[in-house]
Amino acid sequence: DAGVTQSPTHLIKTRGQQVTLRCSPKSGHDTVSWYQQALGQGPQFIFQYYEEEERQRGNFPDRFSGHQFPNYSSELNVNALLLGDSALYLCASSPLDSYNEQFFGPGTRLTVL
Protein backbone atom coordinates (compact mmCIF):
# COMPACT_ATOMS: atom_id res chain seq x y z
CA ASP A 1 0.00 0.00 0.00
CA ALA A 2 1.70 3.20 -1.18
CA GLY A 3 1.84 6.05 1.25
CA VAL A 4 1.55 9.71 0.37
CA THR A 5 3.64 10.54 -2.68
CA GLN A 6 4.83 13.94 -3.84
CA SER A 7 6.52 15.24 -6.95
CA PRO A 8 8.96 16.57 -7.77
CA THR A 9 11.45 15.81 -5.01
CA HIS A 10 13.48 18.96 -5.56
CA LEU A 11 12.88 22.11 -7.55
CA ILE A 12 14.88 25.25 -8.25
CA LYS A 13 13.12 28.39 -9.47
CA THR A 14 13.94 32.08 -9.76
CA ARG A 15 12.09 34.98 -8.21
CA GLY A 16 8.87 35.87 -9.98
CA GLN A 17 8.35 32.44 -11.49
CA GLN A 18 5.44 30.14 -10.82
CA VAL A 19 5.57 26.57 -9.51
CA THR A 20 3.20 23.61 -9.26
CA LEU A 21 3.70 20.82 -6.76
CA ARG A 22 1.78 17.55 -6.84
CA CYS A 23 0.52 15.12 -4.22
CA SER A 24 -1.17 11.73 -4.31
CA PRO A 25 -2.82 10.77 -1.03
CA LYS A 26 -2.58 7.45 0.73
CA SER A 27 -5.07 4.88 -0.55
CA GLY A 28 -8.45 5.31 1.14
CA HIS A 29 -7.76 8.93 2.11
CA ASP A 30 -9.91 11.72 0.73
CA THR A 31 -8.59 14.82 2.48
CA VAL A 32 -5.35 16.57 1.55
CA SER A 33 -3.55 19.29 3.51
CA TRP A 34 -0.50 21.31 2.48
CA TYR A 35 2.16 22.64 4.81
CA GLN A 36 5.24 24.80 4.41
CA GLN A 37 8.26 23.93 6.53
CA ALA A 38 11.07 26.47 6.68
CA LEU A 39 14.49 25.31 7.81
CA GLY A 40 14.58 24.69 11.55
CA GLN A 41 10.84 25.25 11.98
CA GLY A 42 7.74 23.16 12.36
CA PRO A 43 5.33 22.79 9.45
CA GLN A 44 2.94 25.71 8.87
CA PHE A 45 -0.56 24.99 7.57
CA ILE A 46 -1.31 26.42 4.12
CA PHE A 47 -4.73 24.92 3.30
CA GLN A 48 -6.81 21.76 3.30
CA TYR A 49 -8.86 20.29 0.46
CA TYR A 50 -11.89 18.05 0.85
CA GLU A 51 -14.41 17.08 -1.83
CA GLU A 52 -12.46 19.22 -4.32
CA GLU A 53 -13.04 22.36 -2.25
CA GLU A 54 -10.72 24.40 -0.07
CA ARG A 55 -12.10 23.67 3.39
CA GLN A 56 -9.75 25.77 5.50
CA ARG A 57 -6.89 28.14 4.81
CA GLY A 58 -3.98 29.22 6.95
CA ASN A 59 -2.28 32.61 7.02
CA PHE A 60 -0.79 32.52 3.51
CA PRO A 61 -1.24 35.08 0.71
CA ASP A 62 -3.37 34.51 -2.37
CA ARG A 63 -0.21 33.69 -4.32
CA PHE A 64 -0.68 30.24 -2.82
CA SER A 65 -3.52 28.34 -4.43
CA GLY A 66 -4.51 24.74 -4.79
CA HIS A 67 -6.72 22.20 -6.40
CA GLN A 68 -8.06 18.76 -5.63
CA PHE A 69 -9.03 16.34 -8.35
CA PRO A 70 -11.83 13.73 -8.35
CA ASN A 71 -9.27 11.00 -7.57
CA TYR A 72 -8.33 13.01 -4.42
CA SER A 73 -4.88 13.96 -5.68
CA SER A 74 -3.94 17.59 -5.23
CA GLU A 75 -1.77 20.39 -6.56
CA LEU A 76 -0.24 23.38 -4.82
CA ASN A 77 0.49 26.40 -7.00
CA VAL A 78 2.64 29.33 -5.96
CA ASN A 79 2.78 32.44 -8.15
CA ALA A 80 5.29 35.30 -8.20
CA LEU A 81 7.84 33.36 -6.17
CA LEU A 82 9.81 35.18 -3.48
CA LEU A 83 13.10 34.19 -1.90
CA GLY A 84 11.19 33.55 1.31
CA ASP A 85 9.13 30.84 -0.37
CA SER A 86 12.17 28.56 -0.25
CA ALA A 87 11.12 25.69 2.01
CA LEU A 88 10.09 22.06 2.21
CA TYR A 89 6.48 21.73 1.08
CA LEU A 90 4.68 18.84 2.70
CA CYS A 91 1.46 17.19 1.69
CA ALA A 92 -0.56 15.24 4.26
CA SER A 93 -3.61 13.06 3.73
CA SER A 94 -6.26 11.86 6.13
CA PRO A 95 -9.03 9.30 5.93
CA LEU A 96 -12.70 10.24 5.79
CA ASP A 97 -13.41 9.13 9.34
CA SER A 98 -10.40 10.65 11.04
CA TYR A 99 -9.20 13.95 9.71
CA ASN A 100 -7.15 14.41 12.87
CA GLU A 101 -4.59 11.82 11.87
CA GLN A 102 -2.63 13.32 9.02
CA PHE A 103 -0.02 11.22 7.24
CA PHE A 104 2.77 13.10 5.50
CA GLY A 105 4.60 12.59 2.26
CA PRO A 106 8.37 13.10 1.90
CA GLY A 107 7.95 16.66 0.71
CA THR A 108 9.18 18.79 -2.17
CA ARG A 109 12.24 20.92 -1.49
CA LEU A 110 11.74 24.27 -3.29
CA THR A 111 14.67 26.64 -3.68
CA VAL A 112 14.02 30.14 -5.01
CA LEU A 113 17.07 32.00 -6.31
Next chain:
Amino acid sequence: GQQLNQSPQSMFIQEGEDVSMNCTSSSIFNTWLWYKQDPGEGPVLLIALYKAGELTSNGRLTAQFGITRKDSFLNISASIPSDVGIYFCAGREAGAGSYQLTFGKGTKLSVIP
Protein backbone atom coordinates in the same frame (compact mmCIF):
# COMPACT_ATOMS: atom_id res chain seq x y z
CA GLY B 1 -2.08 32.83 15.07
CA GLN B 2 -1.85 30.03 17.57
CA GLN B 3 1.62 28.75 18.36
CA LEU B 4 2.73 25.77 20.36
CA ASN B 5 5.60 26.06 22.79
CA GLN B 6 7.68 22.93 22.63
CA SER B 7 10.58 22.20 24.96
CA PRO B 8 13.36 21.51 25.14
CA GLN B 9 14.62 22.70 21.75
CA SER B 10 17.38 20.08 21.77
CA MET B 11 18.64 17.24 23.92
CA PHE B 12 21.83 15.21 24.09
CA ILE B 13 21.41 11.96 26.00
CA GLN B 14 23.28 8.73 26.56
CA GLU B 15 21.95 5.56 24.97
CA GLY B 16 19.67 3.79 27.44
CA GLU B 17 18.46 6.96 29.15
CA ASP B 18 14.84 8.06 29.27
CA VAL B 19 13.70 11.23 27.51
CA SER B 20 10.87 13.65 28.25
CA MET B 21 9.59 16.54 26.17
CA ASN B 22 6.46 18.65 26.36
CA CYS B 23 4.27 21.01 24.46
CA THR B 24 1.96 23.78 25.67
CA SER B 25 -0.64 25.95 23.99
CA SER B 26 -2.49 29.11 24.90
CA SER B 27 -5.84 27.65 23.86
CA ILE B 28 -7.73 24.40 24.30
CA PHE B 29 -6.98 21.57 21.90
CA ASN B 30 -9.19 18.61 20.93
CA THR B 31 -6.38 16.50 19.57
CA TRP B 32 -2.69 16.14 20.28
CA LEU B 33 -0.32 14.32 17.92
CA TRP B 34 3.37 13.51 18.15
CA TYR B 35 5.49 13.15 15.02
CA LYS B 36 9.13 12.26 14.33
CA GLN B 37 10.99 13.68 11.35
CA ASP B 38 14.26 12.36 9.97
CA PRO B 39 16.46 14.50 7.68
CA GLY B 40 15.03 14.77 4.17
CA GLU B 41 11.81 13.03 5.14
CA GLY B 42 8.27 14.02 6.04
CA PRO B 43 7.03 13.73 9.64
CA VAL B 44 5.92 10.26 10.72
CA LEU B 45 2.98 9.96 13.10
CA LEU B 46 3.97 8.30 16.38
CA ILE B 47 1.01 8.74 18.72
CA ALA B 48 -2.45 10.36 18.56
CA LEU B 49 -4.38 11.51 21.65
CA TYR B 50 -8.05 12.48 21.72
CA LYS B 51 -9.20 12.82 25.33
CA ALA B 52 -8.01 14.89 28.27
CA GLY B 53 -5.99 12.72 30.62
CA GLU B 54 -5.47 10.02 27.99
CA LEU B 55 -2.20 8.10 28.25
CA THR B 56 -1.17 6.15 25.15
CA SER B 57 1.88 4.02 24.43
CA ASN B 58 3.57 2.92 21.24
CA GLY B 59 6.43 0.61 22.13
CA ARG B 60 8.96 2.60 24.16
CA LEU B 61 7.03 5.82 23.54
CA THR B 62 4.33 7.10 25.89
CA ALA B 63 2.35 10.30 25.43
CA GLN B 64 -0.26 12.03 27.54
CA PHE B 65 -3.02 14.50 26.78
CA GLY B 66 -2.92 17.07 29.58
CA ILE B 67 -5.93 17.49 31.88
CA THR B 68 -6.20 21.19 31.05
CA ARG B 69 -6.28 20.29 27.32
CA LYS B 70 -3.55 22.88 26.81
CA ASP B 71 -0.55 20.59 27.01
CA SER B 72 0.88 17.22 26.08
CA PHE B 73 3.94 15.19 27.02
CA LEU B 74 6.04 12.58 25.25
CA ASN B 75 8.36 10.16 26.99
CA ILE B 76 10.83 7.80 25.36
CA SER B 77 12.22 5.04 27.55
CA ALA B 78 15.59 3.33 27.16
CA SER B 79 16.67 5.44 24.17
CA ILE B 80 18.53 3.81 21.28
CA PRO B 81 20.55 5.39 18.43
CA SER B 82 17.65 5.16 15.95
CA ASP B 83 15.63 7.50 18.20
CA VAL B 84 17.74 10.35 16.82
CA GLY B 85 15.66 12.89 14.96
CA ILE B 86 13.35 15.85 15.45
CA TYR B 87 10.16 15.30 17.42
CA PHE B 88 7.19 17.58 16.79
CA CYS B 89 4.03 18.03 18.75
CA ALA B 90 0.95 19.05 16.80
CA GLY B 91 -2.59 19.78 17.79
CA ARG B 92 -6.02 20.67 16.54
CA GLU B 93 -7.80 23.50 18.31
CA ALA B 94 -11.24 23.00 19.78
CA GLY B 95 -14.02 24.62 17.81
CA ALA B 96 -16.15 23.94 14.80
CA GLY B 97 -14.50 24.29 11.44
CA SER B 98 -10.98 23.84 12.76
CA TYR B 99 -9.23 21.23 10.64
CA GLN B 100 -5.67 22.45 10.57
CA LEU B 101 -2.85 21.09 12.66
CA THR B 102 -0.65 23.56 14.53
CA PHE B 103 2.90 22.39 15.10
CA GLY B 104 5.56 23.16 17.67
CA LYS B 105 9.09 24.07 16.59
CA GLY B 106 10.42 20.64 17.42
CA THR B 107 12.79 18.95 19.84
CA LYS B 108 16.03 17.74 18.27
CA LEU B 109 17.16 14.54 19.96
CA SER B 110 20.73 13.29 19.81
CA VAL B 111 21.68 9.94 21.33
CA ILE B 112 25.27 9.27 22.32
CA PRO B 113 26.13 5.57 21.99
